[in-house]
Amino acid sequence: MADTAKIGFIGLGWMGRGMASNLMRAGHPLMVKGNRDRTPVDALVAQGAVEADSPRAMAEGCDIIHLCLSNSAQVEAVIRGENGILAAGRPGLIVIDTTTADPVSTAALAAEMDAAGMILVDAPLGRTPKEAEEGTLDAMVGCDDATFAKVRPIIECWAGNITHVGGSGDGHRMKLVMNFISMGYAALYAEALTMGVKAGLAPQAIQSVIGGSRLSNGFFDTFMRAAVDRERDVHKFTITNAAKDTRYAAAMAMDAGMANPLGGAIRNAFAQMEAVGKGDHYVPWLADHTAELNGLDLEAAAKKG
Template sequence: MTEKPTVGFIGVGLMGHGMAANILKGGYPLYIKGNSNREPIDDLVSKGAVEITSPKEMAALCDVIHLCLPNSDSVEAVIRGDDGILAGSKAGLVVVDSSTANPTSTVALAEELEAAGMHMVDAPLGRTPKEAEAGMLDAMVGADDAIFAKVLPIIDCWAGIINHVGPVGSAHKMKLIMNFISMGYAALYSEALSIGVKSGVSPQVINDVIGASRLSNGFFETFMGCAVGRDMDIHKFSITNASKDVHYASAMASSTRTLNPVGEAVKSYYTFVEANGHGADYLPHLADHVAKMNGFDLAEAVRKGAK
């Protein structure tokens, strides 16, 4: 029986914890490096993971390293830093970046890793921490065929749907397209609720009518579960991350000279909410912020609509 490769995981937060836990369930030896929140680190250690102190140390120990970090700046620091993965210089190492990142940065990092005898895979995620814990995330993967085949069994531990979309960088491009749509949905649903409430239509009616129509979708259900159902933790994805993603998408549109006026309008909502100190709020909370911009309290409108 072939021995399983040793896996490293850097960034065991809301999404990374579930991914790492499912890699352990798959029988892979696992090294982890977390941030200041000890709870997910301690939980994974109790399940058999080994905590290490630096990406350089991890690179020396592992065959494959997963990254699940907030942005490209964080990814670049982990790879290029003095104690980073490149400093480990282990030939054949594969770095799987599951962050939502700037594709230009991804391609540049892939070239640097390749020059050092290592490989880059971009494998950004779809869905939520709930699916991460269940091992049922969506994965978009950018890699050449041979490297994709090498990492597929590991990705299969934490993903329910896996799409090999093309070479390195293509998955991060696809993820930005996906998040442009989802962040656009959130802005559109927020405006629709405000227009409806100020026109005398209750949030419940908007939810019920659209939810039963062909306009409904999984994102609508989750978003309205917060905005109307008032389950404020139903989608734990921060406004700061949303703002980052739409800014990356805007940069991608600019780099390709693509007209993107809707994207610029969507970006303004997230920029405004983040600039006003609410970046830690979750994505569906945008509806409450847009309601405040329009002079009313959405939670109060929901209470009135329930009468």
């Protein structure tokens, strides 16, 4: 199937457009469906992709469909809708959901698709739009062994690090653990910057010392390049998405019956920023927000050095 698979792609945002381009570069016939932004749709159609007018039409004409959407509600609508994927009644169809999604929703959708002879694979993403363009994303895949063998060559078109983490839903569970850590970093870094600057340190000193120590990592680098160096587009992940992911992680922890006090604090940091209308800001601007709550202008402090 991998050599001749007809691929569909729904969700051509920052990550999806690069992934779709890599599928085309690998020689797969591509059908796409966009949303509000016509730019990536028009660009891919100009390269030979075909535009579908509904998820159902895509399912009727493809072997494998990728979803790269914002949340589980959108995934549910695409699969269950009146002109959704299930309505196509296409036995053997495989859907690869790369959305960071709620595992409870994933389990329900996987069962419905299985009853219709279809397969749902969860394969959420790690890294950034840059790696999406380069075809070197991380993928955490949840499905049975036989299905993984089928989809791996397809996923290799856009991922450089592929891990089969377990059965259905385990990819989404793993992604929530990852984002719990990364959004925890963001909340910690934002508060650490405010603490240091309020105490009299230059933001650049904090960036340099921690960045040169064993505490450094790729997330720290792009976060500080945004918060301190003021590179606004270096870490393109919105507060709205972060708030959603931390809610899903909290729900997963609750479902597992565990105490999750740090999760509550992390979730509230993003919920508060979203609640005051800053959901479209990128995650590193949590540092500006935290500083502002403490009477500090972080941008001015960064310019002063």
